[in-house]
Amino acid sequence: MKNILIIHTGGTISMLENKATGEVIPASKHPLSELQFHLQTYANVEEQIEFDLPSPQITPAHMLKLAKRLESLLPSYDGVVITHGTDTLEETAYCLDLLLETDKPVILTGAMRSSNEIGSDALYNLISSVRTAVHDHARDKGVLVVMNDEIHTANNVTKTSTSNVATFQSPQYGPIGIITRESIIFHHTILTRHNRPNTDRISKNVYLLKAYAGMDGGLLQAVHGLQPDGVVIEGLGQGNLPKDTVGALRSLVSEQVPVVLVSRCYQGIVQPTYGYAGGGRQLQELGVIFANGLTGPKARIRLLIELEHTSNLKELEKTFADN
Numbered sequence: 001m002k003n004i005l006i007i008h009t010g011g012t013i014s015m016l017e018n019k020a021t022g023e024v025i026p027a028s029k030h031p032l033s034e035l036q037f038h039l040q041t042y043a044n045v046e047e048q049i050e051f052d053l054p055s056p057q058i059t060p061a062h063m064l065k066l067a068k069r070l071e072s073l074l075p076s077y078d079g080v081v082i083t084h085g086t087d088t089l090e091e092t093a094y095c096l097d098l099l100l101e102t103d104k105p106v107i108l109t110g111a112m113r114s115s116n117e118i119g120s121d122a123l124y125n126l127i128s129s130v131r132t133a134v135h136d137h138a139r140d141k142g143v144l145v146v147m148n149d150e151i152h153t154a155n156n157v158t159k160t161s162t163s164n165v166a167t168f169q170s171p172q173y174g175p176i177g178i179i180t181r182e183s184i185i186f187h188h189t190i191l192t193r194h195n196r197p198n199t200d201r202i203s204k205n206v207y208l209l210k211a212y213a214g215m216d217g218g219l220l221q222a223v224h225g226l227q228p229d230g231v232v233i234e235g236l237g238q239g240n241l242p243k244d245t246v247g248a249l250r251s252l253v254s255e256q257v258p259v260v261l262v263s264r265c266y267q268g269i270v271q272p273t274y275g276y277a278g279g280g281r282q283l284q285e286l287g288v289i290f291a292n293g294l295t296g297p298k299a300r301i302r303l304l305i306e307l308e309h310t311s312n313l314k315e316l317e318k319t320f321a322d323n
């Protein structure tokens, strides 16, 4: 049997519902620890508690710490399952995907309903994750997210619903595998993956803004005043911004502050298509960097990591264009 390490970091999967008040709160002892016997059929399992945090409290510093921990622990195991709050799970998954250089399965999972709620998906998702971690086809796929009988890549997955157990989806490409009672079926191959191992710090200041109809330069000027190391903007459609933002953008870029553009759309990639004021073509000429297919929060994680290696705008443009 394979050896799998479970690392707990907190989130609903680590919490219990208070039956008197209905609040979901952290438990004094991890609710899944005593249910570990359910996993023994699939693997030799050990567990560790790394953090006990609701995931809105998880920061890039926690993600880096987790990556370093995994680097030291992975050689002793066949795979690792990380339990995590679902709110920022996709950011941690993507950050680990960038930082780790391993072909061993690293799987993140969580739960939408805590362990003592009716219809809890906590133990079920943990079992599915361990089953996936021991599967031979789970190797060399980067960091994966297993929830609700589906296997997603860290690159594509996002939380799409506030409360539905089917919340995690990969809008552009779909899951890369499914989990049934009897089997685990991988049905996609990963062709491109960006990796940034040897990152020892995440120390920069990167802000994320979302564009809207009627947006002017005010927010960008305010962010400029905070002396950012980088800015990510979720732009409109294929990668456009209202024309009144252009002046503020120009002064950011002229001071060599990288501005990375993604789309606020649910699907698709940004492209320099439109030639009008604020259109993608003008933004590209201004020096705005287009990030293909990433969500705003993931582009921010990527920029935070890239900035530890270079702040040269041309190099950043090239690395974001690669994938």
Ligand code: ASP
Pocket (backbone or CB within 6 Å): 010, 011, 012, 013, 053, 054, 055, 056, 084, 085, 086, 087, 088, 110, 111, 112
């Ligand atoms: N608010 C919770 C968290 O992210 C939600 C969850 O885990 O499902 O910690």
